[in-house]
Amino acid sequence: MSNVNINVHHMTRVEGHGNIVVNASDGTVEKVQWQVPEAPRFFEAMVRGRKFDDIQTIVSRICGICSISHSLVAIKAVEDALSIDISEQTDMLRLLMHYSEQLQSHVLHVGYLVAPDLFNAPSVVPLVGKAPEAVKTIIGVHRVANQMSELLAGRITHPITLVPGGFSKVPSEKELRQLQDTLKAQVKPLQTICDVVASVAGNLPNFERDTEYVSLKQDKTYTFYHGDIASTEGTVKPVSEWESVANEYVVDQSTAKWAKWNRETYMVGALARYNNNAEYLSPLGKEVAGMFGLKKGCCNPFMNNIAQLAEAAHVVEHSIELIDKILSKGIEDERPNISPKPGRGYAAVEAPRGILFHAYEFDENFECTWGNMCIPTNQNHANIQKDFEKFVPENLESGEDNLRQGLEMLVRAYDPCISCSTHFLDVEFVR
Amino acid sequence: MDKPKVAIFDFACCEGCQLQIVNLEETILDLIGAVDVVEWREAMSEKSHEYDIAIIEGSITRPEDEKRLEIIRSRAKVLIAIGACATIGGINKLKNNFDLKDVKKCVYADSADKPHVDTEMTKALDEVVEVDYKIHGCPMNNEEFAYVVRCLLMGKKPVIPDYPVCVECKAKENVCRYEYGELCLGPIIRAGCGAKCPSAGYRCFGCRGYVDNPNVDAAKEIMDKYDLTVEDLKSRMVLFGSKQGPTI
Numbered sequence: 001m002s003n004v005n006i007n008v009h010h011m012t013r014v015e016g017h018g019n020i021v022v023n024a025s026d027g028t029v030e031k032v033q034w035q036v037p038e039a040p041r042f043f044e045a046m047v048r049g050r051k052f053d054d055i056q057t058i059v060s061r062i063c064g065i066c067s068i069s070h071s072l073v074a075i076k077a078v079e080d081a082l083s084i085d086i087s088e089q090t091d092m093l094r095l096l097m098h099y100s101e102q103l104q105s106h107v108l109h110v111g112y113l114v115a116p117d118l119f120n121a122p123s124v125v126p127l128v129g130k131a132p133e134a135v136k137t138i139i140g141v142h143r144v145a146n147q148m149s150e151l152l153a154g155r156i157t158h159p160i161t162l163v164p165g166g167f168s169k170v171p172s173e174k175e176l177r178q179l180q181d182t183l184k185a186q187v188k189p190l191q192t193i194c195d196v197v198a199s200v201a202g203n204l205p206n207f208e209r210d211t212e213y214v215s216l217k218q219d220k221t222y223t224f225y226h227g228d229i230a231s232t233e234g235t236v237k238p239v240s241e242w243e244s245v246a247n248e249y250v251v252d253q254s255t256a257k258w259a260k261w262n263r264e265t266y267m268v269g270a271l272a273r274y275n276n277n278a279e280y281l282s283p284l285g286k287e288v289a290g291m292f293g294l295k296k297g298c299c300n301p302f303m304n305n306i307a308q309l310a311e312a313a314h315v316v317e318h319s320i321e322l323i324d325k326i327l328s329k330g331i332e333d334e335r336p337n338i339s340p341k342p343g344r345g346y347a348a349v350e351a352p353r354g355i356l357f358h359a360y361e362f363d364e365n366f367e368c369t370w371g372n373m374c375i376p377t378n379q380n381h382a383n384i385q386k387d388f389e390k391f392v393p394e395n396l397e398s399g400e401d402n403l404r405q406g407l408e409m410l411v412r413a414y415d416p417c418i419s420c421s422t423h424f425l426d427v428e429f430v431r
Numbered sequence: 432m433d434k435p436k437v438a439i440f441d442f443a444c445c446e447g448c449q450l451q452i453v454n455l456e457e458t459i460l461d462l463i464g465a466v467d468v469v470e471w472r473e474a475m476s477e478k479s480h481e482y483d484i485a486i487i488e489g490s491i492t493r494p495e496d497e498k499r500l501e502i503i504r505s506r507a508k509v510l511i512a513i514g515a516c517a518t519i520g521g522i523n524k525l526k527n528n529f530d531l532k533d534v535k536k537c538v539y540a541d542s543a544d545k546p547h548v549d550t551e552m553t554k555a556l557d558e559v560v561e562v563d564y565k566i567h568g569c570p571m572n573n574e575e576f577a578y579v580v581r582c583l584l585m586g587k588k589p590v591i592p593d594y595p596v597c598v599e600c601k602a603k604e605n606v607c608r609y610e611y612g613e614l615c616l617g618p619i620i621r622a623g624c625g626a627k628c629p630s631a632g633y634r635c636f637g638c639r640g641y642v643d644n645p646n647v648d649a650a651k652e653i654m655d656k657y658d659l660t661v662e663d664l665k666s667r668m669v670l671f672g673s674k675q676g677p678t679i
Contacts, residue, residue, distance in 0.1 A: 012476040039443040039492045040548055045537040046525035050670075057636060057670060061522040064447020064570060108453065112474065123475030125463060136457075143456045154631030156454055157447045157570045161631050168632030250542035 004396060006404050010037075013113045013123065014416050020407050022392055032392045034385045034411070036254035047371040052078050052340065052362055053164055059358070059373065060158045063417055065108070068101040068149065069351035070358075071159045072225075077358040078164050080240075081345025082366065084338045090166045092326050095225050097152035097159070098349065099315040099322070102224060104145035104156075105352035106270070106308040109415045110197065111138035114305050117409050118200040134196045137189045141312075144182055148319075151175055165336030173331050180323040186316055187284065194288050194309055201292055204302045205406055209390045211299060211383055212263045213272035214245065216350050222273070222280040222314060224350040230276050232297075233262045239348045242357040246374040258382040259374065265382040268354025269415060270307035271298065285314030301387055302413045308352075340366055351376050353415040377416045384414060435584070438470040438482035440503055442489030442496050443523055443553070448514035449473050449488055451573040458577055465584055484509045484583065490516040490523045491554040504560040509583065512556045513576065515569035515671050519640040520555040522569070524673040527552050564589065568624055569638035569671060575623055592623040593643050596635050600626035608634045609657045614667050618653050619645040638671045 006022035019035040043062055047055055056074040060067040072094060079086065112124045115138075121127055128135050146156045151171050154160030161168045171179075217236065218227030229237045229245050237245055248257040260266065274281075274289070278296040281289065288310040289295075294303055344361040354376025361370040387410055395403050441449060452459065453474065469479035485507035491497050504510055515521035526534055531550060535543040542548065556562050564583075566576050575591075582589035596617040600607075603626055608615035615634035617626070621642045628635050647661065654660055 010472055012472045012478075013474060037547070039496060040538065040550055041443055041492070041523055042526050042534050042538050042550065045529060045534040046522070048529075048537070050525075054636075054670060058522055058525070061445050061447070061569065064445040064450045067445070067447060112453065116476075122477050123471075125468065125475060128460060128463075139456050146454055146456075154633070155627055157450055160628050160633045163633070250539060250545070250548075252545065252547065255548050 004400050004403060006400060006407070008404060008408065011408055011411060013116070014412060018411065018416065020388075020404070020411070022388075022403070022407070024392070024396060027396060029392055029396065032385075032388045033253050034381065034388055036256040036381065038255055040255045044371045044373060047360070047368045050368050052082060052360075052366045052368065055360060055368060055371075056159075056162055056164075059371075062373070062375065064157050065105055065417060066101060066351040066353065066356070067158045068097055068153055068162075069349055069356055071153075071162045072098055073347050073349045073351075073356050073358045074360075075162050075164055076347030076349065077345045077360050078362075079345070080347055081343050081360050081362055082164070082338075082340035083343065084165050084340055086166060087334055089170075089326065089329065089332060089334060092322060093152060093167060093170060094162070096319055096322050096326070097149065097162075098225055099319045100145055100148035100152060102315045102352050103312055104142060104149060105415075106312045107138060107142045107145060107193070109352070110305050110308055110312075111135075111142065111193065113415075114409075114412055115197065115200075117405070117412065118197065118203045120203075131196070134192070137192050137196075141186055141189050141193065144186055147182070148179060151179060163336055164340075165338040166334055167336075170331060170333060173327060176323050176327060176331065180320055183316055183320050183323075187313075190284075190313055190316060194291060194313075197306075197309060198291055201306070204300075204305070205409065206300070207302060207387075207391055207394070207410075208300045209387055211386070212261060212266035213275040214261060214266045214268050214379070215273040215276045215355055216348060217276050220280055222277045222282070222285070222318075224273075224315075229348065229355065231262055231266070232272075232275050235262055239357075240346045242346060242348055242374070243359070243372065246357060246379060248374060248378065254381060256378050256381055257374075259379040260382060265386045266379065267301065267383045267414075268376045268379045269304050270311050270352075271301065271304040272354060273350060274298070274307040274310065281310060282314040282317040284317050285310045288313045301383075301410060304413050304415065308415070342366065344370070351417075353377060353417050354379060375417065377414070380414050380416065384411060384416075434465065434467040435484055436469045436479070436482040437466045437484045437486065438479060438503075438507075439468070439473075439486045440470075440488070441473065442487070442500070442516070443492045444489035444514065444516040444521075446473060446488065447570040448517075451570050451576065455573050455577060462577060462580055466580070480506060482507060484511065486511045486513055487517055487556060488513050490520050491556065491559050492523065492526075492550050494551060497554075497559050500556065500559050509563050510556075510560065511564045511566065511579065512562045513566045514571045515567065515638045515640070517556045518562075518565040518567050519671060520553050520558075520673070521638070521671055523553040525670070526550070528669075528673055565591065567591070567621055567639035572624055592621060594622050595642050595645070596620045596622045596624065596626050596629070596639075598622055599624070600629045600635075602626075603630050605629050609653065614659065614663060616664065616667055618650045619664065619668070636670050637668050640672065641668075
């Protein structure tokens with residue numbers, strides 16, 4: 001019977017630090033652990049005493065990959081706390097900005113971080129030699145997503161233009177038209193990327209574990225931005241009650257907190273959004289899901305990467321429509337004109353890797369007295385641990401190298417953002 | 432000549448500066464062709480203990496990270512700090528404005544005393560080891576990064592701007608943020624970003640740190656004109672400059 005001793009210290013090709021530890025002797029699994037040793041950064045402590053209009057600048061730095069999501073959710077929570085209303089134009093431009101991050105992050109994750117596993121390469125670098133056209137196509141779509149962020153947010157990482165009540169600067173009609181044309185030209189390259197992934201999709205492990213999936217849900221919309229919190233268990237809660245959904249707790253193997261709702265663990269991310277909202281994907285999004293046989297109710301976590309591809313197609317299609325809608329109403333250079341009132345507020349948005357919650361309270365000087373944030377990867381940690389506990393016994397006989405590779409791929413499938421939660425990935429095999 | 436071996440490491444940060452390297456898009460293919468990238472955890476699985484140039488993102492917040500940084504320093508001929516966390520401590524230094532026990536309690540409540548959530552005062556890299564080059568900003572400017580790497584490959588000393596953001600802001604013909612009633616840090620902050628924030632309609636909040644020798648007289652003149660004091664200006668230097676040695 002096999003002895004297995006895995007010790008992956010600081011897993012690679014993920015954002016942040018995580019470790020995997022597996023011990024087995026004579027075919028008996030003694031220890032399986034997903035550990036997060038990332039240095040904690042204490043954002044909830046750091047926002048205290050800061051003015052309401054500095055909050056998005058500070059918390060955007062929780063994550064460089066989903067900085068737009070963190071800024072957006074912070075602005076929403078600040079506006080909720082201070083009873084600040086926004087215009088329809090602001091709402092639509094923010095959604096468009098949010099789409100730019102979904103596209104950028106999904107292409108980065110599937111193209112640069114996951115594809116090397118499917119091609120059995122240690123990184124994207126050797127793929128440049130093996131499949132130069134495919135890599136160039138991925139780079140091209142990634143660049144367009146970044147240009148879209150730059151136009152709407154003022155730069156690619158850590159938005160500048162997002163301010164409570166509106167925007168510090170809005171794009172011109174001409175710039176939006178040009179963006180729309182560029183997006184239309186991305187449909188074909190996206191199909192090429194899907195074809196390349198489809199050619200190696202057989203390397204995605206066939207693994208399933210029934211779990212709870214949590215995401216935003218809004219009437220007849222594949223929502224990333226508005227709506228209530230919904231679970232595949234049938235439960236729905238308003239965003240203002242997110243702390244009773246996440247139910248965060250501290251465990252010894254992780255500096256990042258864990259979360260649970262109706263079941264022992266739950267999963268957030270593209271697959272959770274798909275399982276809750278699949279019928280509202282755009283036609284091209286549905287086509288991509290169909291190419292890979294992705295169906296509502298899927299409980300194979302590796303298919304999260306396929307759901308990300310379907311969403312990439314969806315956000316391109318919906319961005320093209322949204323620009324028409326924005327322009328049909330005429331774009332105006334609105335300046336935020338606000339009269340805030342002190343209070344507490346809550347918000348959620350769908351970051352590329354799952355539902356993201358923030359909450360803040362402000363005193364009569366509009367200085368922050370309390371903040372609470374729960375990021376997607378924290379909500380996934382316990383679910384990853386439970387996946388490990390099923391995956392390891394099922395694959396113990398595949399050999400140490402294959403098992404290690406499978407576990408790393410499993411963690412990568414979640415698109416973890418460990419530096420958000422603090423960091424997470426090391427694999428340790430103990431003999 | 433052998434290609435220089437380059438390793439990229441991160442400490443406490445958002446990893447946004449590493450993302451800026453990825454965001455060089457096609458340019459990165461040229462850079463990768465000119466060097467031998469031997470370790471980069473975020474992007475590749477390869478690892479190595481041998482490298483000539485260490486590129487480091489993030490600030491130091493725990494004793495064990497300080498030790499890891501010292502080991503990296505001992506192996507590298509050239510050490511480059513990228514981004515505000517590494518060059519000046521960045522946003523992470525906001526934590527230093529509070530009692531550390533209180534900071535831990537605020538986030539981890541009853542679990543605050545567990546050893547694995549421990550933390551120390553946040554430090555920039557040069558508070559721990561010698562740093563050869565700093566690429567400033569939050570995030571760092573990736574064109575500046577590519578420029579510095581090219582200079583090193585050609586054996587040239589890169590020139591990092593040492594004049595205030597106002598110089599670049601004026602060149603862009605922006606209306607001064609003070610005219611909008613905002614307290615902008617442009618007069619005392621190191622340029623090189625292309626005045627990105629003022630150009631997007633927002634005040635400079637100081638992510639590149641102070642210029643080496645701020646022109647205090649000029650800063651005072653601006654403050655006088657708008658009925659403010661240099662102290663008002665410095666009081667804003669908290670988001671990215673907490674506990675940074677004041678130079679004015």
